[in-house]
């Protein structure tokens with residue numbers, strides 16, 4: 602098995618002075634925590650790490666010259682970074698190799714969960730699997746007030762205070778929040794991402810690309826520790842989880 606770590610983002614939503622994957626937390630950068638979590642699984646033989654073309658931070662990582670890591674150039678989107686990494690991997694690994702794609706921005710990956718995920722995929726390689734979090738809150742589908750008033754249903758994330766209204770309440774028993782790693786066969790994932798790009802689909806995770814090929818990826822319960830560090834208020838939370846993990850490991 603191999604892994605891909607997309608780490609070529611700029612972390613715009615984090616509003617930091619450097620890309621968020623290089624922020625220090627619990628003694629290491631977020632990226633180094635993520636790399637260490639992947640390497641802790643002995644079934645992973647190699648990591649293809651996608652870095653921004655102007656990345657000058659990874660050279661200072663304790664993994665900079667690690668024999669199991671091959672750096673590739675990232676792309677303009679997360680999906681493109683993953684495609685570039687897969688293109689490098691296919692040169693040395695067969696197309697039926699299982700590949701785990703894991704966000705550098707999710708440093709709190711427990712080995713137990715990663716191992717459970719790989720066990721599931723080993724039994725279901727054609728469907729693949731991903732860690733995901735079942736939701737415990739009531740889930741609202743929102744539209745922008747003005748659009749709804751005019752009969753439109755433009756889907757907005759945050760139209761500003763007082764401008765999002767409830768369009769409907771979703772049945773939360775069927776709602777899961779996708780996390781990473783997401784694990785599929787190398788050749789299948791390459792084909793799925795290529796098709797998505799041809800169709801102009803805005804792919805935000807590997808499973809959605811695989812679904813367009815008819816795959817039914819298996820959802821494996823993840824953890825709140827596996828939060829994606831995205832905005833400044835995520836830092837205190839991930840610091841808590843990583844510090845707690847370190848204390849429990851002692």
Ligand SMILES: Nc1ccn([C@@H]2O[C@H](COP(=O)(O)OP(=O)(O)OP(=O)(O)O)[C@@H](O)[C@H]2O)c(=O)n1
Nearest residue numbers: 607608609610611612613614677678682705706
């Ligand atoms: N062109 C890109 C964009 C993102 N990523 C990576 O994909 C993961 C998830 O993306 P996200 O959380 O959106 O990170 P950023 O794109 O850096 O964040 P932002 O959208 O706030 O800029 C991150 O590890 C990020 O480094 C990547 O490899 N290549």
Ligand SMILES: C[C@](O)(CO)[C@H](O)COP(=O)(O)O
Nearest residue numbers: 679704779780781805806829
């Ligand atoms: C892949 C992912 O982490 C699954 O939830 C998410 O889609 C990444 O989104 P981002 O906007 O690239 O952070």
